[in-house]
Amino acid sequence: MPELIAKSALEGQTVTLGTVTLAEVDVGPITSIAVFPGGAKAVAKGLKVLGLAMPEPNGFAEKKGARIVWMGRDQAFLTGVAALALEGAAVTDQSDGWTVLAVTGTGAVDALARLVPLDLRLLVFPVGRAVRTQANHMNVVILRSGDYAFEIMVFRSMARTAWHEIDTAMQMLAARAGTKF
Amino acid sequence: MRLTCPLCGERDRREFYYYGAEDFLRRPEAEAPLADWDNYLHLRDNPAGVTRDLWYHEAGCSQWLLVTRNTVTHEISGVELVAERKA
Numbered sequence: 308m309p310e311l312i313a314k315s316a317l318e319g320q321t322v323t324l325g326t327v328t329l330a331e332v333d334v335g336p337i338t339s340i341a342v343f344p345g346g347a348k349a350v351a352k353g354l355k356v357l358g359l360a361m362p363e364p365n366g367f368a369e370k371k372g373a374r375i376v377w378m379g380r381d382q383a384f385l386t387g388v389a390a391l392a393l394e395g396a397a398v399t400d401q402s403d404g405w406t407v408l409a410v411t412g413t414g415a416v417d418a419l420a421r422l423v424p425l426d427l428r429l430l431v432f433p434v435g436r437a438v439r440t441q442a443n444h445m446n447v448v449i450l451r452s453g454d455y456a457f458e459i460m461v462f463r464s465m466a467r468t469a470w471h472e473i474d475t476a477m478q479m480l481a482a483r484a485g486t487k488f
Numbered sequence: 489m490r491l492t493c494p495l496c497g498e499r500d501r502r503e504f505y506y507y508g509a510e511d512f513l514r515r516p517e518a519e520a521p522l523a524d525w526d527n528y529l530h531l532r533d534n535p536a537g538v539t540r541d542l543w544y545h546e547a548g549c550s551q552w553l554l555v556t557r558n559t560v561t562h563e564i565s566g567v568e569l570v571a572e573r574k575a
Contacts, residue, residue: 364495364549379549380495380571424500438496441503441547 316406316466322474325481326414329473331466332458334374337401338390342381346395353393359385367437367450376437376450376460384448384460406466410473411456414480419449419457421476429454443472489562491555494569496548503547509533510540510554513570536560542570 321330342350342361354360358370361383367376373388385391390400410419416427422442426432427449437450445468448460461469489501509532516524533539537560543553554573556566 365497380551380569424502439548439550440496440499446547 313403316463317408317470320470322477323412324474324477325412325484327410327412327418327477327480328415329470329477330409330411331470332407332409334407334458335372335387335402336389337405338385339378339397339399339401340375340383340385340393341397341399343395343397347381349395350393353391353395356391357385357388362437365436365438367435376448378439378448404463405460406463406469408459408461408469408473409452409456410459411453413455414477414484415455415457418473418476418480421479422472423447423449425449427451427457442469445469445472489564491543491553491564492567493545493548493551493553494567494572495551496545499545499548503545504553505544505546507542507544507552510542512542513554538565 315331315333317331319331319333321328340350347361351360354375357373359368359373359375362368362375362377364377367374374386376384376386378384384401390398392398416429419427423440425438425440432451434451434453437448439446439448441447442459445461445465447469450458450460452458459469490498491501491504492498511528511532514528516528538556538558540554540556543555545551545553552570554568554570555564557564
C-alpha cells in the first residue's frame, strides 16, 4: 500500500482573541491501551520501557515526548510515540480519530468556564490533571498542560463544532473585556 | 444535583444518564419461572425514602454506577461502580 498523507481536521489553524489563543496541535500517534482483567502487571512492565506507568484517574504523565493520559477504568491513551506491543492489554491505534486543540493564555480558563461544567481554575485543577467531561454537549478530554495552557481532545468528527464553540466563547469573553477585533 | 463518581469525582447531573432501579442487576436465570421474569422486567417499587438505582457516566468515565439516594430528602448516600461491586 502506498504511503498516504495524513491530514489533520483543522489544518493546524490558529486564532488569538484578547488573552486567549486557540490552535489545533499535532500530538503525534494516539494509541489506546485497554488493560485486560489481570493484565495490569504485564502492562506495567511493558510501559516501563518508556519510563511511564498507567496513570491515576483524572491524571496524565509525560516522559521524553511520550504522554500517557487516563481515559477510564483500566484504560489510557499513549500519545507522542509509536504504538508499542504490550502484553496484557488491547492496544489499538486511535490517531486519526481525534483532534487536539490547545487553549492557551491567561484568559483560557475563563473561556472554557463558559462551556465546561467543571472548575478548571489552577487551584483545583493543577498541571498534570486530565478529565473526561463535556464542553456544552460534546464529550471531551481536557488536560491541564500548563498554568495557562489546556489541551482538549475531541472526536475528529466534532473538530469543527468544538472549534466553533470555543471560538464563540473567546469572542464573548473578548467583547466583555472591550477588545477590538 | 451532583453525583460523586468513584473515579472522576464530583460531577454535574448533566454528565450522567439515568437507567432505572438496581433490579436490573439481578437478572433471573434463563430457566427461571415466568413470575421472576415478570418481576425483573415490569414490577418496580416506588419508595418514599432510600432507593438504589443505576446511572451511566456517559460524559465521563463511561462506567455504570449504583447510586443510593433518598427520594424524600434528596440525599445521595452512596455511589459505587457496578463493575467493582461485591455481589
